[in-house]
Amino acid sequence: MNQFQYTRPAETAVAIKSLAKEPNGYFLAGGTNLVDMMKMGLVVPDKLIDINRLPLKKIERTPTGIHIGALASNSEVAEHAYIKAQYPLLALAINAGASPQLRNMATVGGNLMQRTRCPYFFDTAMPCNKRTPGSGCGALQGINRMHALFGASDKCIAVNPSDMNVAMAALDATIHVTGVKGPRAINIGDFHRLPGDHPELDNTLQKGELITSVDLPAASSAYNKHVYYLKIRDRTSYAFALVSVAAALHIENNTITGARLAMGGVAHKPWRLTAAEIFLKGKAITEDNFKQAAQIAMQGAKAYEYNKFKLKLAPNAIVQSLKLATGLAS
Incomplete structure (x- = not known):
């Protein structure tokens, strides 16, 4: 790693002012992502502002x-x-x-x-527009098994x-x-x-x-009884999601009166399934309704060479998460 300045302010205003004066400075909290990137040469800071003394833990x-x-x-x-x-x-x-x-x-x-865990982002020998703008996206024609189904561009599919x-x-x-x-x-x-x-x-x-x-x-907080977080990954310990689904339902008299759904592992940001939420409102708790909601959620999905399996995995994950949240599956 390169040499860098290190400060540890106790006031939020001081921390902000300290970073504002340093164009290549970074806030440091837990460091579980930033320090990894520093070790691999992805981030080369001139200054770290350790914010752990700030009163922001309540x-x-x-x-x-x-x-x-x-x-x-x-x-x-x-x-x-x-x-x-x-x-x-x-x-x-x-x-x-x-x-x-x-x-x-x-x-x-x-x-x-x-930040993303795309292997092309972490491999400095490979092109990556996220790491080096204008260098290209190695994942587009590379091993893109972990990559996006929604909202991607020809610049990045992380x-x-x-x-x-x-x-x-x-x-x-x-x-x-x-x-x-x-x-x-x-x-x-x-x-x-x-x-x-x-x-x-x-x-x-x-x-x-x-x-x-x-x-x-x-x-x-009204969505606190019928919830499930389903994470599908290559191994059960310390692995990032191929696809994940956060499902929370409000149910009265076996009817869904409200739904909250979002997916991970499928876009550059958490992917909210708004259209599926709207469809589920007022519907009965049935597997058929869940399957229809999943098909609605998958509209606009686009796969690449090695992640085409996600086109089947993702809707199945939505259905399973809804079944687990409602007790249709155990």
């Missing part, structure tokens, strides 16, 4: 839902009693990711910022690797950030970007902005 109930500090660890969130009771989908998704040791270190803010982000998308999280221009709130659906012509940009954060917290609305 998890607390609010009149409108629950507030989660950006520096709360993944383990703290997943094991929080109120989250397990009222937002169990989030706890399930977090516990499906990484290993216990990594979850103990990884933070909510860092997980939101997690996927967002986070499990937490998928649940956050289904639960309509709001991300609070602050920078030199002040604070702002971003709906999670607007936080992560599709690759388009600029796959090097993972999200809509502006230079120097810091994630301070995430809020989950009280409305999402």
Whole structure:
């Protein structure tokens, strides 16, 4: 690794100002993604601003839902009693990711910022528009088994690797950030970007902005009984999703009165299944309805040479997650 400056401010404003003065600086929290990229030469910072002393770790109930500090660890969130009771989908998704040791270190803010695990991004000998804009996308004609079905471009077909982000998308999280221009709130659906012509940009954060917290609305806590997070991967331990599905349903008298669905492993961002949610509202709990919802969700899907199996895997995963959430399968 190259030499770099290291600071550890105790105030948020100081941390933001410190980064604003350094064009090649980075915030450091748990480091579970950033340090890996530094070791591999993907990130070569001139300055690291360690933000672990900032007062951003609280998890607390609010009149409108629950507030989660950006520096709360993944383990703290997943094991929080109120989250397990009222937002169990989030706890399930977090516990499906990484290993216990990594979850103990990884933070909510860092997980939101997690970069793709595309092998062409991590291999500096290969072309990657995300790593080096204009160099090409090695995955397009390469081994693209893990890659996107939705929202890709001819510049990039990588996927967002986070499990937490998928649940956050289904639960309509709001991300609070602050920078030199002040604070702002971003709906999670607007936080992560599709690759388009600029796959090097993972999200809509502006230079120097810091994630301070995430809020989950009280409305999402109504979806706390019929939930399931299904993660399909090559091995059950410490592997990223080929396809994942976050499913949460509100049910009255055997009728679905509301649905929250999102997928992981299929796009550059968590992929919300809005059309399928609309279809399911008012429907009975039947496998046939779930299959129809899955077919609606798959509209517009496009596979590549080595991930064509996902065109069958993904709808089957949607159906299975809905069956598990509702008790049609066990």
